[in-house]
Amino acid sequence: MAEPGQGGRSGALAARAAMGRRPHARGHARRRHRRDQRRVPRPPSRTRDPARHAHGGRGHGGRPCRPARHPQPRLPPAGRPRVAAVSRKCLSKVDRHFLGDALGCIFRAPKTRLRPAQAMDGALSKSERETLKAVFRLAKDGEGAHTGELAAHLGVSPGTATATVKRLAGRGLLDHRPYRGVELTKAGRREAAAAMRRHRIVERFLADMLGYAWNEADRLAGSFEHELPQEVEDRMYVALDRPATCPHGFPIPELDTAEIPDMPPLYQLDTGDVAVVAISGSTEPDMVAFLDTLGLRPGVRVEVLEKHPFDGPMVLEVDGSRRTLGEKVARQIYVRKEPTKGSRSRREKSA
CATH class of the missing domain: 1.10.60.10 (Iron dependent repressor, metal binding and dimerisation domain)
Known part of the structure; x- marks a missing residue:
C-alpha cells in the first residue's frame, strides 16, 4: 500500500511491483502481438539452386522448389565505368570461370592494343622532342647530361624527366647510364637534328x-x-x-x-679568330638589350683582338668598333667560327 502523502499513481506502481509485474507490461505485450501479425513468413526454398540437389531438383518433402531469383544488377553511377555487381551465390563455378576470363580481357585489352601501336608509330611527342634537344645542348665534351639538369632546363619535375629519358632509351634514342648521365645515340642525334x-x-x-x-x-x-x-x-x-x-x-x-654543327661560346675563341654571332632564345631580355647596345646581334661578324688570361676580359672588333666583354657575358654568346685564312688581326692592319 501507498504511504500517506503519496499520490494514487505512485501507489498503483508500488502495488504492481509488489505483485512481481513490471509497469506497462500489458502495453508491451500488445505491441509485440501486433508486430508478429505484420511479419510475413519467408517462403521455403526460394533461393535454392535445383542443380545442387541430386533428388530431381526437389526441395524438402519432395515438393518442387521454385527457380532461384537472381538479383538485378544495379547500374553504375555516372562517371567512371564500373562492372555491375552480381552475387557470387547466383553464379556456378563454370559461370564464375568464364566471367573472370571476360573481365580479364576487358581490362587488359587497352594495354595489349597500345603496345603494338606505339612500336609501329615512330612519331615523337612534344616532350620527347624537347628532351632530345635538351640532351644535345647539355651533353658536351663527352659528358652526359644529368636528369636534374634536364628537369631544370625543361621546367619539369625530376621524376617526369627520368620517365621521359627511360622511354627514349627504350626506343634506342638515348644511352642512359647511372652516374654517367644521358647521351644521344646515333639514331637519337638524327631525331634531335x-x-x-x-x-x-x-x-x-x-x-x-x-x-x-x-x-x-x-x-x-x-x-x-x-x-x-x-x-x-x-x-x-x-x-x-x-x-x-x-x-x-x-x-x-x-x-x-x-x-x-658545333656552336661554341664566344669566350672559347683565341686572339685572331673570326666568327659570326648567334644568341640563344633563352637569353634574358635584359642581357639581349645590353648586347644590342654593343652591336652584338645575331649574324654580326666579330674578331677577337685581345684575350686576357685567368678568365679575364676579351676585346672584340664589332662593326669597326672596339668592344670589351667580361667572361660571364662572353659565355652567353655563341659563335660560328669562320676559317682564319685571309683574315688579318688588328696588329697586322696597323702594321
Missing part, C-alpha cells in the same frame, strides 16, 4: 614572313611546331628560299642527317 631543323625553320618563317622579332620567334615556334606535318615543313623551307640559319644565327641542319 630533325627536331632542331623544324624549330629553326618555323622561327625563320615567323621572322621573315610574319615580321616577328628574332627574340620572339623562339617562344612562338614552340607552341605549334610539333603539330606540323612533314610536308608543311618542307614547303615552308622552300618558300623561305632554303635559309642557312635561323633568326638567332644558329645553322639549320640538313635533312635526314645526324650531324649538327
